[in-house]
Amino acid sequence: xxxxxxxxxxxFKISIxxxxxxxxxxxxxxxxxxxxxxxxxxxTPRPLSELFDITxxxxxxxADVKIEINGNVARVxxxxxxxxxxxIVVNGDVDMRxxxxxxxxxxxxxxxxxxxxxxxxxxxxxTVKGNAGFYVGAGYRGEPCGMTGGKITVFGNARDYVGExxxxxxxxxxxxxxxxxxxxxxxxxxxxxxDTDMPGSEMTKGTIIVKGTVTEMMPVYQNEGIETVDGVEYxxxxxxxxxDGVGELFVK
Amino acid sequence: xxxxxxxxxxxxxxxxxxxxxKMDIAVxxxxxxxxxxxxxxxxxxxxxxxxxxxVDAHTHIAGSxxxxxxxxxxxxxRLNNKPRTKITRPYTGYTVPNVYAMGYGYAEMxxxxxxxxAIPILKARHTHEEFEEIPIIDKGxxxxxxxxxxxxxxxxxxxxxxxxxxVAWGLEASRGWGVKIVNPGGGEAWGFGKNVAGLDDPVPNxxxxxxxxxxxxxxxxxxxxxxxxxxxxxxxxxxxxNYTTTLETFDICKDIKPKRDxxxxxxxxxxxxxxxxxxxxxxxxxxxxxxxxxNKNDHLTIDxxxxxxxxxxxxxxxxxxxxxxxxxxxxxxxxxxxELEDASGVTPLSYHPESYIHGIMWAIGLELALLTEDPxxxxxxxxxxxxGPYVNYPDVVTLLMSKKKREEAMAKIADLTFERTSIATxxxxxDWYDIAIKTRSAxxxxxxxxxxxxxxxxxGADADIxxxxxxxxxxxxxxxxxxxxxxxxRAAYTIKDGAIVVKDGEITATPMGRTYWVKSTAPSxxxxxxxxxxxxxxxxxxxxxxxxxxxxxxxVHNPVIEECGYA
Numbered sequence: 070x071x072x073x074x075x076x077x078x079x080x081f082k083i084s085i086x087x088x089x090x091x092x093x094x095x096x097x098x099x100x101x102x103x104x105x106x107x108x109x110x111x112x113t114p115r116p117l118s119e120l121f122d123i124t125x126x127x128x129x130x131x132a133d134v135k136i137e138i139n140g141n142v143a144r145v146x147x148x149x150x151x152x153x154x155x156x157i158v159v160n161g162d163v164d165m166r167x168x169x170x171x172x173x174x175x176x177x178x179x180x181x182x183x184x185x186x187x188x189x190x191x192x193x194x195x196t197v198k199g200n201a202g203f204y205v206g207a208g209y210r211g212e213p214c215g216m217t218g219g220k221i222t223v224f225g226n227a228r229d230y231v232g233e234x235x236x237x238x239x240x241x242x243x244x245x246x247x248x249x250x251x252x253x254x255x256x257x258x259x260x261x262x263x264d265t266d267m268p269g270s271e272m273t274k275g276t277i278i279v280k281g282t283v284t285e286m287m288p289v290y291q292n293e294g295i296e297t298v299d300g301v302e303y304x305x306x307x308x309x310x311x312x313d314g315v316g317e318l319f320v321k
Numbered sequence: 322x323x324x325x326x327x328x329x330x331x332x333x334x335x336x337x338x339x340x341x342x343k344m345d346i347a348v349x350x351x352x353x354x355x356x357x358x359x360x361x362x363x364x365x366x367x368x369x370x371x372x373x374x375x376v377d378a379h380t381h382i383a384g385s386x387x388x389x390x391x392x393x394x395x396x397x398x399r400l401n402n403k404p405r406t407k408i409t410r411p412y413t414g415y416t417v418p419n420v421y422a423m424g425y426g427y428a429e430m431x432x433x434x435x436x437x438x439a440i441p442i443l444k445a446r447h448t449h450e451e452f453e454e455i456p457i458i459d460k461g462x463x464x465x466x467x468x469x470x471x472x473x474x475x476x477x478x479x480x481x482x483x484x485x486x487x488v489a490w491g492l493e494a495s496r497g498w499g500v501k502i503v504n505p506g507g508g509e510a511w512g513f514g515k516n517v518a519g520l521d522d523p524v525p526n527x528x529x530x531x532x533x534x535x536x537x538x539x540x541x542x543x544x545x546x547x548x549x550x551x552x553x554x555x556x557x558x559x560x561x562x563n564y565t566t567t568l569e570t571f572d573i574c575k576d577i578k579p580k581r582d583x584x585x586x587x588x589x590x591x592x593x594x595x596x597x598x599x600x601x602x603x604x605x606x607x608x609x610x611x612x613x614x615x616n617k618n619d620h621l622t623i624d625x626x627x628x629x630x631x632x633x634x635x636x637x638x639x640x641x642x643x644x645x646x647x648x649x650x651x652x653x654x655x656x657x658x659x660e661l662e663d664a665s666g667v668t669p670l671s672y673h674p675e676s677y678i679h680g681i682m683w684a685i686g687l688e689l690a691l692l693t694e695d696p697x698x699x700x701x702x703x704x705x706x707x708x709g710p711y712v713n714y715p716d717v718v719t720l721l722m723s724k725k726k727r728e729e730a731m732a733k734i735a736d737l738t739f740e741r742t743s744i745a746t747x748x749x750x751x752d753w754y755d756i757a758i759k760t761r762s763a764x765x766x767x768x769x770x771x772x773x774x775x776x777x778x779x780x781g782a783d784a785d786i787x788x789x790x791x792x793x794x795x796x797x798x799x800x801x802x803x804x805x806x807x808x809x810x811r812a813a814y815t816i817k818d819g820a821i822v823v824k825d826g827e828i829t830a831t832p833m834g835r836t837y838w839v840k841s842t843a844p845s846x847x848x849x850x851x852x853x854x855x856x857x858x859x860x861x862x863x864x865x866x867x868x869x870x871x872x873x874x875x876x877v878h879n880p881v882i883e884e885c886g887y888a
Contacts, residue, residue, distance in 0.1 A: 211396030312651075 071096065071129035073103065073136045075121040081144040083111040084164055085120060088147040092134035092155025092174060100125040131155045131174075143183075149176045152193070165202070168195045169209075171219065184228070185209065190238060192219040200225035203247070206240045207233035216240070216257060232259045235275060251277045254316065272309050272316030283320050290318055324349050324361035325819055327786065330371035331793050333757040336766065336777035340754045341793055343368065348784040351818035355780055364814060364821075368792045372757050374433030374785030374817065376764035376776045379552075379589050379624050380705040382423045383437050383451035383460070385444045386636040389655045389667045390417040390706070394634060397669070409828050416634040416669070416706040424456040424831075426712055428823050431787025431812035433834075434775050436768060437462040438501060438552070438589065438704075439638050441659040443865070445495035449876040452836055457822050459775070459785075461768075461837035463552050464497030465638055466538055468508030470661040470862075471855060473527040476537045482847030483854070485541035485887070489841040490851065492547075494871040496838040496880070498768070499549035500542050503638040504556050505534040508663035516641035517556060520569055531556050532573060539577045539586060545841040546580045546885040548769025552587045559642045561598040564607035567591065568614060575620055587767055590626025590704040592686040598741075605741035606681050608688030615693040622767050623693075624700035627686035627717050628679065629709025630672045636707065640664030661862055672709070680738030682708075683730075688742065690721055690759070691749045700767065701759040715809035718760065719802035721751045726802040750799050773837065773881065784819040787812050835879040843887055 073095050086109040095103055103125065104118025117123065134155035138148070143162040153172040162180035166188055173193040178186075184202035187195045188209050201223045207230055208215035214236035222241045229247030232240045235254035242250075245263035253271040261268070264281035270289065278298060290306035296319070297303070303319035325348040332339050332346065347357045381387055391398065394417055401422070403412035412422040427435055440448045440462040452460045466472050466488060475483040488500060506517040506524035513525050520532040539551045555570045557563040567588070574586035588594075595611045598604040615623065637643060640656060643666025647654030650670055657665035672679040686708070693699045701718065705711035719726045724747075731738075731745060739745045751759070765776025774783035791808035798805050811826025822830045843851075859867040874880070 209396070209399075211394055211398075213396075 070127050071134045072126040073134065074124045075117075075136065075138045077121055077140045077142055077145075078119070080141060081110070081120075083144070085110050085145045086147055087145045088150035089117065090136065090138075090145075090148050090157070091150065091152040092131045092136060092157065093151075093153055095136060096131040096134050096155070097128050098125070143181075149174075152176075162199070168193075171195070181225075182223075187216060187219070187221045189214065190216045190219045190221070192238075194219060195221045197221070197223045197225070200244070201227040201242075203228045203230055204233055205231045205242070206235060206238065207231075214255065226263065231261070232257065235259065245281065251275065251316075268320075269316055269318045270309060271312055271314070272318070273312055273314040274316050276317045276319070278303065278319040280321055286320070323819065324357045325364065325784070325816070326357060326361045327364045327366050327371065327788070329368055330366040330788070331368055332371045332778060333753050334373060334778040335754060335758045335762040336771060337779045339778070346371070346778060346786065348786075348816070348819045351784050351820075352774070353778055353780055353782045353784055364788070366788050368794060369813060370753065370789040370791050370793050370808070372431065372787045372789070373761050373765075373776050373778050373782070374787055374815065375427070375431050376761045376768070376770065377427070377432060377435040377702065377705075377711065378587075378700055378764040378768050379438045379702045380435050380711055381438060381636055381707070382435055382705070383420070383455060383462075384440060384448035386439070386657065386665050386667050387417060387451070388447070389657070390634040390636055390669070391419070393653050393655055393667060394669050397632065397634065408831060415712070416632055416710045418710075420451050420454045421456060424458050424834075425828050428457040428815050428817070428828060429811055429826055430712070430714060430809060431789065431815050431823075432458065433783075433785035433787075433815065433817050434459040434461075434765075434770070436460070436498065439503065440464045440495050440497050440501070441638065441662050441665070442491050442495040443659050443662055443870070445497070445872050446876055449496060449836070449872055453876070453878050455834075456831040457817055457828075457834060459834040459837065461498035462495070463499045463501035463549070464492055464495040465501050465503060465659075465663050466491060467502040467505045467534065467638065468510075468524070468663045470509075470527075470858060471851070472534065472538065473506075473509070473524060473529050474854065475851070476529045476533050477527060480847070480850065481537060481540055481544070482844055483851045484537050485544045486843035486847040486851040487855070488538070488541050489545055489843050490848075490855070492839050492841060496836065496872050496877050498837050498839055498883075499547060500538055500551045501554075502535060502538055502551055503554040503663065504558060504642070505531040505553075507531075507556060508638055508640055508659075508665075511640035511644075511664040512658065519566055520556060520573070535570065535573050539574050543577060543580045544887060545843065546887070547839060547841060548581065548883055548885070549767070550579060550584050550586050552589060554589050554637070554639065555591075555594045558593045558639055559646065561596045561600055561604040564595050564597055564610055567594040567611065571614055571618070571621055575618070577620070581769060583769060584622040584767060585620040588621060588623045590702065590707065591623040591689055592626040592628065592682060592708065593704075595685050595689065596681075601678060604678060604681060606685045606688060606743065608685040609692055609743055612689055612692030615689075615698050616695075622698050622700070622763070623689065624702040624704075625686040625690050625717075626702060626704040626708050627690075628672055628682040629703055629713040629716065630674050630679070630683065631709065632669070632671050633709050634667065634669045634706045636665070636667045638663045638665045640666045642666070643668050646670065660864060661858060674734045677735040677737035677741070680734040681741050683734065684738055684742035684744035687720055687727065687744055688747065691747045691751075692743075696751070696755040696758040697763045697766070699759065700763055701756075712810070714760070715806045718756055718809055719798075719806050721759070722756065722798040722805065723800065723802045724748060724750055725800060753793050753798070770837070784816060786814070786816040788814040788816075790825075833878060835881050836877050837881045837883070838877065839883045839885065841885045841887070
């Protein structure tokens, strides 16, 4: 077991690109080694030691690394990008693209996760205890696939375009979701326990389950009658028919 | 200016018939010379491979459709990113790199000249604006005449001199080097949502056929005594069964008498036009048929248009084929209309070895190069970025040089590929001399650039030299293909006009290259007839004014102008 604690030394005004903060990078490294790693503040490269107080306890492989971040990192982007194992806990808010391209391990954010959390995630698990921004688990601009594996759980609300271009994996929003969740999805599963609007446009494959209220349906789905999922009755829709989709949309 | 001596070079210079000779190369004032004084800078090549700087006769590096590719592929722009240094600007992109990386990427591989293969006259200013910012390499471009109203109207009236007069004017207006023909007539038909089905299918409203367009432009090309032949992208590209159209097209120019020592026609990316079968289900390779024709005839040259597995961004003036691609693959699609001149389309796609269709395409490119006996007749290209990005040239070279490498690649490709192609039965392995021909010397010869000192290392040639970190005597290219690939990907030295621009694969200097274009003239009576028609068309149809149309000299940096007369 190796435990690394990061505490920001200052209130960051310019966003920090911190894709170096991953268990894979930190595994087996001393506080000094970690401190020498680079994060960009805007276009300026800065060593992590200038940005954070770093304490390291023990040494281990990535799978047994736990990184805990305490303090305000609401302007720190790309935490845990591409990580394959281990654990990151952020006690507070994070900026955009936390857990992007993640392949394994887990990230917990106790506060708000800004847009693109878990973008193009391949595996592993992200838990957001607060709210999440736009494009949860989506594909970044131009990508044919968003998330392809793993699981994202948001305990609060999520904003628009949850799981855009989703190709696999699972997204659970315990609160409400903004407009067009699962737009252009080609696989995977989205469960929205609260309310949402216009789910699943241009969906070709995959599953969306909405337990709350759907304000407006896109008129591109075929009603297939009542079906029971996990003991709950839903109206089942199949579509998007305009793109010959066979995606399944369950609405209460 | 400076002097440079490259000692102990193992030189392959096919134009001067130098085949792996160990020798010294002397450079003075940016040119190759016989000998120089003692004060020269010295590079000890120490028995390493030395080639003339690479020349690419068919690539898409600049212009409006390349930029559309960039705009529609933000995903591509996140690949291969490299921050700026004191010398270089940032790199972005793989299939459609940013303008600067376009030049850096070529130079890193030892290439020093590249020709943009499609300039619509109306959008030529954009091409030159990008040329202006592509560092290091020398550039030129081929101007599109394939679905042009001026050309087709003159053909309808059987006025060859007027066709020639317009070609001369169009080359000047676009500051172009040669005549490019893409799916002749198809671009105009696409304006009505149609395509031309074959060489004798008339173009709507013009009643001229693709065969006539090719024939007239080929004759006009020789009348104008242009350095390059017509450069032709055949009809029916990308359709199973298209090889019959391709073979018919080959015959059209058989009796054209080239005015210079070169081919009568260059047919480009023939891989995409060598398909047998009737539909996708029974598609097969006819690369062997095409190669058989190439072995029997000497009036034409081709380039491979080799497919590289992975991401590609297809871009062409062949509008209808891009619509078909985008529909078939449910891909992104951009469509362009070039007013009276042509159409165009851009579609990103990905080539997968698990697909036998892509496997067959991969095999055809190699068949064309390996079954055609004369290496001067088939250029190595990927039709960047249609078959794959140019940074993969070293990989393609190793496929040509090593059967073992081909077998390794074939193990990952869908089995059906090998029932439909003959690639598995080909034993030929090219040597360093053949590769020098296929990657520089033949490109230069086919373009008409030999007299401009490109593609060779004879006395008087431009001192564009590539030194690769590889000793041909000690390297078995049939087995050590990983080593070959690594060496070709990052040149030990790239020397441009006598100055070192790349050392150990890193850019060390970024001089600006030249732009080559052709100024030709037609008889004044034909020119007058053409101008009357052209002014009428501007008045009635174009969205721009005649006075704002032609590319101004200010846009062309370091121009080199070939002036040629009417014959």
